[in-house]
Amino acid sequence: MSIDTYIDEITAATRNRPDYLLQNLYEIQYQYSYVSDQAIKLLAEKLALSESFIVGVIGFYSFLHTTPRGRFDILISDSITDHMLGSRGLLDTLCNKLGVALGQPRADGRVTVDTTSCTGMCEQGPAMLVNGWTVTRLDQNRIEQIVELIEADTAVEEWPQEFLTVDDNIQRRDILLSDNSNAGDALKALIEQGDEAILQQIESSGLRGRGGAGFRTGMKWRFCKQADADQHYVVCNADEGEPGTFKDRVLLNSYADKVFEGMTLCAGIIGATKGYVYLRAEYRYLRAPLEQVLRKRRETGLLGTDILGKQGFNFDIEIHMGAGAYICGEESSLIESLEGKRGIPRIRPPFPVTHGYLNKPTVVNNVETFMAAALIAVHGANWFGSVGTEESSGTKLLSISGDCERPGIYEYPFGASMQHILQDCGATDAQAVQVAGAAGATLPAAEFNRCIAFEDVATGGSFMVFNQHRDMLDMVRNFAHFFVHESCGFCTPCRVGCSLMKDLVDKVYTGHAGQYDLDEMHKIGELMLKSSHCGLGTTAPNPMLDTLNKFPQIYNERLKHSSYEPSFDLDAALQDARDITGRDDAGAHIGTES
Amino acid sequence: MSTSKTFKLDGKTISFNDGDTIMDAALRAGEYIPHLCHNPEFTPHGSCRVCIVDVNGRQVSACTQPAMAGSEVDNASDNIMRQRRELLQMLFVEGNHICPACEKSGACQLQAVAYYTNMLSPHFTHFFPRRTVDASHPDTAIDFDRCILCELCVRASRDVDHKNVFAIDGRGINSHLVVNSPTGKLGDSSFAASDKAAHVCPVGAILPKHTGYDKPIGDRLYDRQPVSIVGDVAAHEQEQEH
Ligand SMILES: Cc1cc2nc3c(=O)[nH]c(=O)nc-3n(C[C@H](O)[C@H](O)[C@H](O)COP(=O)(O)O)c2cc1C
Ligand code: SF4
Ligand code: SF4
Numbered sequence A: 001m002s003i004d005t006y007i008d009e010i011t012a013a014t015r016n017r018p019d020y021l022l023q024n025l026y027e028i029q030y031q032y033s034y035v036s037d038q039a040i041k042l043l044a045e046k047l048a049l050s051e052s053f054i055v056g057v058i059g060f061y062s063f064l065h066t067t068p069r070g071r072f073d074i075l076i077s078d079s080i081t082d083h084m085l086g087s088r089g090l091l092d093t094l095c096n097k098l099g100v101a102l103g104q105p106r107a108d109g110r111v112t113v114d115t116t117s118c119t120g121m122c123e124q125g126p127a128m129l130v131n132g133w134t135v136t137r138l139d140q141n142r143i144e145q146i147v148e149l150i151e152a153d154t155a156v157e158e159w160p161q162e163f164l165t166v167d168d169n170i171q172r173r174d175i176l177l178s179d180n181s182n183a184g185d186a187l188k189a190l191i192e193q194g195d196e197a198i199l200q201q202i203e204s205s206g207l208r209g210r211g212g213a214g215f216r217t218g219m220k221w222r223f224c225k226q227a228d229a230d231q232h233y234v235v236c237n238a239d240e241g242e243p244g245t246f247k248d249r250v251l252l253n254s255y256a257d258k259v260f261e262g263m264t265l266c267a268g269i270i271g272a273t274k275g276y277v278y279l280r281a282e283y284r285y286l287r288a289p290l291e292q293v294l295r296k297r298r299e300t301g302l303l304g305t306d307i308l309g310k311q312g313f314n315f316d317i318e319i320h321m322g323a324g325a326y327i328c329g330e331e332s333s334l335i336e337s338l339e340g341k342r343g344i345p346r347i348r349p350p351f352p353v354t355h356g357y358l359n360k361p362t363v364v365n366n367v368e369t370f371m372a373a374a375l376i377a378v379h380g381a382n383w384f385g386s387v388g389t390e391e392s393s394g395t396k397l398l399s400i401s402g403d404c405e406r407p408g409i410y411e412y413p414f415g416a417s418m419q420h421i422l423q424d425c426g427a428t429d430a431q432a433v434q435v436a437g438a439a440g441a442t443l444p445a446a447e448f449n450r451c452i453a454f455e456d457v458a459t460g461g462s463f464m465v466f467n468q469h470r471d472m473l474d475m476v477r478n479f480a481h482f483f484v485h486e487s488c489g490f491c492t493p494c495r496v497g498c499s500l501m502k503d504l505v506d507k508v509y510t511g512h513a514g515q516y517d518l519d520e521m522h523k524i525g526e527l528m529l530k531s532s533h534c535g536l537g538t539t540a541p542n543p544m545l546d547t548l549n550k551f552p553q554i555y556n557e558r559l560k561h562s563s564y565e566p567s568f569d570l571d572a573a574l575q576d577a578r579d580i581t582g583r584d585d586a587g588a589h590i591g592t593e594s
Numbered sequence B: 001m002s003t004s005k006t007f008k009l010d011g012k013t014i015s016f017n018d019g020d021t022i023m024d025a026a027l028r029a030g031e032y033i034p035h036l037c038h039n040p041e042f043t044p045h046g047s048c049r050v051c052i053v054d055v056n057g058r059q060v061s062a063c064t065q066p067a068m069a070g071s072e073v074d075n076a077s078d079n080i081m082r083q084r085r086e087l088l089q090m091l092f093v094e095g096n097h098i099c100p101a102c103e104k105s106g107a108c109q110l111q112a113v114a115y116y117t118n119m120l121s122p123h124f125t126h127f128f129p130r131r132t133v134d135a136s137h138p139d140t141a142i143d144f145d146r147c148i149l150c151e152l153c154v155r156a157s158r159d160v161d162h163k164n165v166f167a168i169d170g171r172g173i174n175s176h177l178v179v180n181s182p183t184g185k186l187g188d189s190s191f192a193a194s195d196k197a198a199h200v201c202p203v204g205a206i207l208p209k210h211t212g213y214d215k216p217i218g219d220r221l222y223d224r225q226p227v228s229i230v231g232d233v234a235a236h237e238q239e240q241e242h
Helices: A003-012 A018-032 A037-047 A051-060 A082-086 A087-098 A140-151 A185-193 A195-205 A217-226 A247-254 A256-270 A283-299 A331-338 A367-379 A381-385 A418-424 A472-486 A490-511 A515-531 A535-539 A541-551 A576-581 B021-027 B077-093 B108-116 B154-161 B234-241
Strands: A072-077 A113-116 A128-130 A133-135 A170-172 A233-238 A276-278 A316-321 A362-366 A395-402 A408-413 A431-437 A440-445 A462-467 B007-011 B013-017 B052-055 B058-061 B071-073 B138-141 B164-171 B176-179 B206-208
Touching: A003 A037, A003 A283, A003 A490, A018 A037, A018 A051, A018 A316, A037 A051, A051 B164, A051 B176, A082 A087, A082 A395, A082 A472, A087 A113, A087 A140, A185 A195, A185 A256, A185 A367, A195 A217, A195 A256, A195 A367, A217 A256, A217 A367, A233 A283, A233 A367, A233 A418, A247 A256, A247 A283, A247 A367, A256 A276, A256 A283, A256 A316, A256 A362, A256 A367, A276 A283, A276 A331, A283 A316, A331 A362, A331 A490, A362 A367, A367 A381, A367 A535, A395 B077, A408 A418, A418 A431, A418 A541, A431 A472, A440 A541, A440 B007, A462 A472, A472 A490, A472 A541, A490 A515, A515 A535, A515 A541, A515 B077, B007 B021, B013 B021, B052 B077, B052 B138, B077 B108, B154 B164
Parallel strands: A072 A113, A170 A408, A233 A276, A233 A362, A276 A316, A395 A462, B007 B071
Antiparallel strands: A072 A128, A128 A133, A395 A408, A431 A440, A431 A462, B007 B013, B052 B058, B052 B071, B138 B206, B164 B176
C-alpha cells in the first residue's frame, strides 16, 4: 500500500479529526518505523494543521521519530530497578553482538537499540520493548537468543511466547483483589438505587484518588456533574509512568471489566456518553485484550445505548494510546495529549472538572480509583470505609520491586507500616525504601515505622527496596537523568533546573564536587519546588533534597575538600589545542592533580 | 462589572474586575510586576515564571492567577526578588546571550528585567547550546541563540496573523522554536515584516534587518529609565523603528 492510501485510510477512520493527530502518528510510527516528511505533509493536508505543528508533536513524544529506526526498534528499560537487575551490562552485550551504537540504526537498517524510561515491568525485569512489544526477564541467555532472532529476521510476533509473557505477580489480596462480584453488578446498583444514592455512597466511603494526589473522588464527580454543559467526559488515566509502578498494568490485565464498570458508573452519574482510556504506549500489548473486553461489554449490554435496558443510559469507551511521555500522566497534559497535542500542562484554574477534554467538564481518575468506585457501588460505603485509617479509607495496591525475595503486587489496608510490608515481601536487609516513585520520599531504616496513608506517606503505589549494599547515589542519579528526559520544557525552573541538578549530581558522582555544589542543589531545588508550573517541576528535586538531608554520607564521601570546584576541567578543555598542535608534553597540560 | 473588589499588592489597595488576573489588575493600576512571556494583547502563558508572586503564602504566576478579593499579594520581598533573579540567571545560561554584541542591547526586556532584579552575573554554569542564525528572510533575521521560548511569536502568528509561522519542537531542555516552511527557513515561510509576530519578541531573537544601531547605545529604551517605568519593549515597537 502506498503511503498516500495508508494515510487516507487511517485519517478517514478517525474522520479527519485534528484531535486524532497523535493516534494517527502512533499508527504511522509502528507501520513505517518513523513519520516521513511525506507523511507529515499528507497529514497536514488531511487534518488542516500546519506541518511545523505536527513536527512539534512528533518531537515531544519519545516514541515518535522523523527519521527511520531499525526494523527491530529495541528500547531497554532504564529504570533504577532494571539497573539493579543488570540491565546496563545486558545493554552493552546487545549493542556489541548486534554491532550497533546506542540510538543509531545499524547500516543495514535492521535494528536500533536505545534506552527508555521505566516500562512498568520492575518485578520481572530487566525488560525491553521491541517495536512496542514488551519482553521481560532479560538475561545473558535471552539476549543471545534475541540477537539470533533478529539476525534471522524473525518477526516479533513469532518470538518464543515466554519472551513476551507478562505475569501479574499478585502476592497479597485484600478487599479489591479478592472481590468476586460480576460484570454489571455496579451498574445494576446504579439503576436500582439512582445516581444520587450511589454518588452519596462514593462520597461517604471516603474514597480518594489512587493516582497520587488523593483528591476526594465523590467530590470530583459531584463538581463535574454540577458543571453545566452539553457534553461531559470520563477519562481513565492509564499512563502509569511513575518509575516503579505497575499495579495499573495488572488491573488492566486481569480486572479490566471492573475498571470499565467504574468508568460507566461515573458516566451514569455525571451524565457522560463518551469515555477514554489513555493507555501508555509501553502497554501496547494490553490494547487488543482491552478491546476484547470492551467488545464483550457491548455485546452484553454493559456499554452502548440503553445500558442494561435503561432508556437513555448511553456510554461507550475508546482507547487512546500515549507515545512515550511521563508528563502525560499529569491530568491536564493528558487531556492535551488526548486532543492530539504536545502534552504541556494547562493553566489551572480552570480545572478539568469544568473545562477538560475539548473544554467540556471531565472526570479524570486513576485505573484503581475507577475499580474501587465500582465495588463501592456494589458493596456499599461501609464495606470500604471499615478498612484503612481515618483519613485514608480502603486499601492501596503497592507495586513492590527492588531488593526483596517476593516482588509483585501487594494490596494493603491503608495504615500498613513499612516494617510490616518489608517483612511480607522478604526484604531482610533494607537500607532504604523509595515510596511514590522518582519524585517520592526516600525513607531510611529510622522511618520504617511510618505508614502508607495520605496523612503519612502518600503514594500512587511505587515501592522500591534498596539493600545495604546499594549506593543510594545511583538511585539519585537515575532519577535526576529521568527528570531531564521527562520535563516537558514549558517553564523555566523545571526546564533549566532539571539539567542543572543532573549536572551537579553527576559532578558529585565523578568526585569533582565541593560543598558549594551541594548548596547549589539546595538552592535550585527550592526554586523548582516553589516556582514551577506543574507537579513535575515542584517534585522533581525531591530525591536530591531528601537524600541530601537523610543520606548526607553519599554526597560527603565523594566531596573534594575545597569548598569550591570549577564546573569544568581546565586540562580537558585544552585537548582541542593539543590535538591541533600535536603536543602532549608536560608543558601542554595544566596540573589538575593536587 | 463590579469594581468594588480589591486585593493588596505590597500593601497597596488594587481594585479588579471579574475575570481579571493579578497581572491584569496590577497593569491597569500602573503597578509593575516583572514579566517576560506576558503581553496583555495575548492569552496568558505562564511559562517564564518571572511574574511569580506570593498570595497568602502560596506562590503563583501573576499572569495566570485570578485576582481574589481580600488577598495579600507579595510582589517585592527579598525572597520573591531572589527567585526571579535565579530564574533570569537560568534563562541567561540556557541560551547564548552575548549582550555587548547584540543589536537589541539596551532595548531588551530580558536584560532590563535582569537589571531590575539586581542580577549581576549569570551565576550558573553556561550550557553554550549550539544554535543557529536564520538570515534567509529579506527583512527579518532570527538568532535562535537568544530565544527564551516565551512563545509570543507563536501566539501572535497563530492568533493575530493567522499564519502559524512558528511552533515549538522537542521536549524539555531540547525544546526549541521552529519555522513552518518546507525548508524550515523563515525566508521560505509566509512570514512578513508587517506581521504582528515580527513585533513581539522581548529579546534580540527576532530582529528587523537594515536598521542596525540606528539608535545609539545610551539612547535606547531601557538606557534612561527602568523597565518598571517604561514597560514592555513590544509596547514601544513603533517608536523604536522611527
Ligand atoms: C508529573 C505527574 C505525573 C502523573 N502521572 C500519573 C499517572 O501516571 N497516573 C495517574 O493516575 N495519575 C498521575 N498523576 C496524577 C494526575 O494528575 C491526577 O491527579 C490523577 O490522574 C487523578 O486521578 P485520581 O484522583 O483517581 O488519583 C500524575 C501527576 C503528575 C504531576
Ligand atoms: S514543571 Fe516541568 S513538566 Fe511541569 S510545566 Fe514546567 S517544565 Fe513542564
Ligand atoms: S523568538 Fe522571541 S518571541 Fe519567539 S519564542 Fe523566542 S523569545 Fe519568544
